[in-house]
Amino acid sequence: MDEKVLAAQKWVNSTYGDVPGYERCPEDGTTGWGVMYSLTRALQHELGITALSDNFGPSTLGHLRDHGDIGPGEANENIVRIVQHACFCKGYWGGPVDGNYHSNTRNAIISMKVQAGLDGTNTMVQPKVFKALLTMDSYVLLSGGSEKIREIQQWLNGRYIDRQNFFVAPCDGHFSRDVQKALMKALQYEFGIPDWQVNGNFGPQTKAGLKDHPVAEGDSGVFVQLFSAACVFNGTVNNHEAGEESSYHTTFKEVFDSALTTYVEAFQRFSMLVRNGNGDYNTWCQLLVSTGNPDRPGSAADCSTPVTPARARTLHDAGYLVIGRYLDNVDGSNLDKEIRPGELQTIFDHGLRVFPISQYYGREVDYFTYSKGYQHGLQAHARADHYGFNRGTVIYFAVDYDATDPQIDDYILPYFFGVQAALSSQNKKYIAGVYGSRNVCSRVSNEAYARYSFVAGMSYGFSGNLGFPLPDNWAFNQIQTLTVGSGEGAIEIDKNIHRYGTDAGSASVNNENSPLDTYLQYISDLYSTARSYGSGDPSLRVMEYLRYPRYNGFTSGWQSLIGNVDTAWIDYVDKNVPRRVTKFTDPSYGVSINIDHFGATANAVYLKGRGEGTEANRGDFGGWGGDLCSFYGDWRANGDEYASGYKFCMDRLAKINKTSSFPFSDLIEDVDGYLVGMAVRDGKNIVDAIQDHIGGTGHLSRFRSFYDDRYGGTVGNTVKTASDMLQGAVDLKLEGIRIAAIEKSGGWKVILPADLPGYKLDPFIKGYADTIQQLVGQENARLLRLKSAGKVD
Template identity: 45%
Template sequence: MGLKNITKEGFKMDPMVLIVQQWVNNTYSGQNGFILAPENGKTGWSTMYSLTRALQIELGIATPANNFGEGTSSAYKAWGEMEMGSVPLNHQGQNIVKILQGAMYCKGYDPTGFTGTFGEGTKSAVTKLQTDAGLPIQDGKVYDYVFKAFLVMDAYVLTLGGDPRIREIQRNLNYNYFMTSGVQPADGHYQRGTNKALIYGIQTEEGIAPDLQTGSVGPTTRERLPTLMLGNRGDFVKLFQYALYFNRYDPGVFDGIYGNGVKNAVMGFQEFVALSPVDGIAGKQTWLSAITSTGDTSRRGTACDSVTMITPERATTLKAEGYEIIGRYLTNARNGVLNKKIQIGELQTIFDANLRVFPIFQTYGGDASYFNFGQGGRDAIEAYYAAESHGFKDRTTIYFAVDFDAYDNDVDNNILPHFRAIESEFYALGGKYKVGVYGPRNICIRVSQAGYATKSFVSGMSTGFSGNLGYPLPQNWAFDQIATITVGSGRGLITIDKNIASGLDAGQSSVEPINHKDGLDSTLILTYLPMIREEVPPIIKDILNFLQEFSSIREPIDSVNIVLDYDGLITRMARKLQMRKSFIQTVISWEASAENTLDAIQDQRVKNGDIDDSSTGVGQIFAWVAINARNWAINQNYLDDTIRDANNKDDINEIWHKLHVDRAFNIETCAYVLKWGAVVEKGYPSNMLNYTESQVKGTIARYNGTNESATKYGERNYTIYQAFENYNQLSR
């Protein structure tokens, strides 16, 4: 392999793919709706999209798109489906043939030339795809569904890690049902397209008209599912055998005969998905559990989860409806309007009703951008201390939520690093709690197989998520969320998500609030939160002068709420750095209250590039200060991060933006700045747990600077410190 075939990223470059990419760009660049293909010699969706749009341009479609849909199909058939000897030899015909041949090279089918002429080589490549995919017609003609099959990234040969028996099923489904399902992958991997082909097959056998088939399970499909049992034969049995195999239960030969092998596989499957009775008969519930992520939404669940506080009346409703376990949230969502977290006294209400509980952590989790290693670590800390403050016992599983339709690249680049950090942080905190994952089936499987979660809470009712289509239930599923329902009446009315419980997680029937005896701070006892909200804001308000109060962008109560919302993170930082939480709470609550419109103007100047740095975020921290403090923390082994240069504009810019947009990062950095200022700048002892009044004031003052104004800052804000310290002392 010569160097000329290696790209700068280190991947092998295919010269023919590069030629195709250059040709399609040179030919269609500047035409309406065309998007350039990357000229890198590597096959990918972007190149397929460019070829698809090129075809649509040739066919006269006014608004080209990435998808080869009904409009493209109709226009192509009206132009004339290609076969050897019948393709127009004009410029348009040659271009359409070259689009086909280009797609062939991109998919690994060799037409023996990129010529624009439909000869024996092109026909042979068409026939090979028809054969690979298992299509019944293998004549070398480019039917619309064949052209579409060339213009997608689906594979029709067994690929790495593929199962030959799954490929056998895929080819059989293509053979029998391609007219409605289209040509689906035949690569040995159960996936979204395979699941759709199976449903199309079921709908065909149910007698649903082709134009009414959808490839998804709706009311008619559910209603017409037959009951299968020992001795039955036919296409329905064969389709059900496929479904069993997809769910990791091997029925034996795919022969359409419901024998003892099928019955035994059915019984194993029924037991795994918690169906009752386990009788080996494939009724509607068994069918639905095998072909859709919700299963039968009318199934009776014994577990549920809810964003609503459980009152005695609601607990009575749940118990009467047959529920035994309820999932509740450890914290509220960032900037959310719902107060969905566990409330004071709520857990005891649940236990008094003879119900059990499992904890869920979700502050957002609604798109890939939320997930990364740093956020995972912060989530772990917040969840850990929130669970500990409620008294959840050793080995309790906390389910961290992934609440969007994540694709494999999202899993690789965002979600796995996020959960790796959670698992690592839990281990560093002593392994008291276990990591669980909430999300679609694929997310649960991937995170669990990577070793980052012990149990799965499956969002099965998200039936349209790609992560639920073409994936079996994870082996470690504890709960499967299948429907949102409302139960009860009056004060007992409550909306819940109904869950099926596997028995893997029985939930918790009691809690034991922790009393730390190591002298370090713990999370605030929940009873004290209303008292802090009542006591601290007036203290801050009294310290603010008229100008500060007039120009401030938030009220003191809002600043105190920020401190309380991040109590888990603040506790973790204080314990790690052997300092009192009150230092961090004092600085954040004051600075967030004093942040004003002039600060916002300076922040905008940094964004505009007019200046390099400004004090920013809830801690009002300059980037150069943050860099110095964090570098010191790295050298002291408090922090695992990259050393940066406080005189380097790129480093300043990177850290400033983190301080500006990431509140948790800002609060974390505030702790490092306080420690650095006290130990390095002031020369105080490294252990900050028992500072004198003078040292406390000096530490707070150093956060603000070194002049007389900073000294006054430390003096007046000492009263805030005392207020927080009172409740921290009571909590520890």
């Protein structure tokens, strides 16, 4: 509780409690919109406004302009008190709240203005500054924010604050709806649109302005600044094509240089645009709105009407290759959207593929519950199985409304936990994807582990689309409704942009082969080859081949950690096994698993075991422990944005949709490698161990098994073991390897965990432990459902 905030709440309630139209705020000492709204109504009353409102709108601004700026000598002491109390509620020291505009109040206003990018030499409270003062917007860098974004926010405020319809934007380092609107307004001002028409919308004048202002390498000026700002707002671009793992960043700049060209090319590739490195019309649009240019060609579509042979020809001839169709009809609707008998074969016969969509209404928040998600997951499985969709097919579950973050927390995520539980109860024949706004897709992918995102980009006015970049795992982006063809071939579709290298859709049904068959056969072939090799433990030889060459040798640290592989064995395999398999798709979550990382973890655990109790050892470092050390370095390298290690873990640890040194796929590889390595230590051969875990049902409870076996099933032990891994006493060689891993991601000047104060390190470790526990909790919930259904003992 903040005493100054409490004083503000008590004062405003006692002073204006009897004023008609005033609404009391809670008196709890916690700042928030409640006290800001009450102070706003108080100000309106002091200005002579009788129709009080939470909204600081044109009427309040107009009355303030008529009243004049607030400063020394202000006759209305209550208005000054409102300023002083508001300063405290925003975290500025307003001095004694006495109704006098003294030096403490002046300095607080100067601080806020400077932090917001405004002129600090003017110490008065102008109407737009007063409006900013009575919001919950922050003008200091918040945890998880970017100083690069904050620099642009301040620049926008400083340059455009005197323009009509432009108001002080947040300067917290976070890209948001308000910041996106500020950028759009800035473009409209620079295009020469009259101030009174500037609204931040993506209308005809804005589109015309973008077409008239392309930018390219060598250009300079305000449009390069605005273009580079849009690039910074869209954040890091990750490239996972052809085995390449690269990340691209840029900065706010006035000159379009080669570095910006490189970023733009990466962004264009990520967004499925023509790669020319220029800020052309399509690239401008893609940076600014979720549709991008809705008129650009798309290669995918979804539709609610059946695809007949004539319509299939229309779609194919128009360049559409992947079609989204509905597994079932919407509850209580007269719409007949589901796939018709024989329709899938019609689609396939015309050279098209299909991706299935599950939507049983989904347009109101109260509809989304865990139970409803479980029910829908079972229904979607049954319908997909009825149509013969192959194992591993991604089904897109729809959130067809503009869900806010609190609604995602309370409704959408539980719904998808239910979906995942239902699909797990059917042995995960099908994988969950998500349809919704950018924010819904990102959060469901990160927190409920939806494999791919089908983005509702066409709804560009959604709050979940404004101020959010495309999810890293996007597969389809819905951008325009149109009718293609004529006559019996005419069909209304939602045009989609399809991202190459993601979900390709299904080109056939009723294929009994599992996507895992190739991988499992590969392991069996390696084991048979190891037995014919005749030297050493065949299971060990298989692990060695899986981890070679990346996890071998001196420079990688693996020679020191567990020793090198038998190179004669490697040569023998290369001569006797036709080809190396490097990846497979996880049957539970649909993510791509790197076999070499899994093999290295299993090899380390098999040779070194696990640490005693809560002590960590080399076997631990070969999997989860080494990744945790690298992730620690990653956190320290991003310390300016993430003061809190716990928040860094919550935002970036084990996520499908976030750039990280410890993504979700790595955690699966660590956990599976640990479980398989321990199983082989306990006497299984590696073929049986992998078959039971990946080919059987072990993967359905992998995190729970790992948590119980390695950490004794408690958060406390997880914290102690992780702490020992980061800073405990280990042998000298492992100490050197540990430091090298931390410095590789954190830089050679990084503060080592043992040297970081406990109040800083402990939340980071707790974040790791809570992440593991959350995954275990999701599996436990699924297990309870399976037990209640009589599917497991």
